[in-house]
Amino acid sequence: QVQLVESGGGLVQAGGSLRLSCAASGSIFSINAMGWYRQAPGKQRDLVAGITSGAGTNYADSVKGRFTISRDNAKNSVTLYLQMNTLKPEDTGVYYCNAATRTTSWGTARNYWGQGTQVTVSS
Secondary structure (H helix, E strand, O other): OEEEEEEOOEEEEOOOOEEEEEEEEEOOOEEEEEEEEEEOOOOOEEEEEEEOOOOOEEEOHHHOOOEEEEEEEOOOOEEEEEEEOOOOHHHOEEEEEEEEEEOOOOOOOEEEEOOOEEEEEEO
16 A cells, blocks of 8 residues: 655765665555664664654764755655765665555554665775
8 A cells, every 4th residue: 555665775885975765655645754774684673763744853873963864745755865974884784764654534654664775884
């Protein structure tokens, strides 16, 4: 019903930049909070940055001042971005897009996940 498709990952040297995108489509009535999560090998999936429908943002301490989350709310679709600057090797992992989405006006929001995009930062 709802699809989230990430793009923009890749291999970059330390100090470089990448911009991730997440396109949301499908049976969307509204999207509340959205976020980017990171899962490093052998570790749990952690929140990197989040943004509310009102554009309020929050960041993990490790990325504050380096990463910027934003969203573009079009009429029938929403795109989430993550601008990542001054990348460090510890930023390496699979980045997942998450969206708390309502598919009807009377339903409750549920979490949807993208398939993930790999980010590798070499030292």
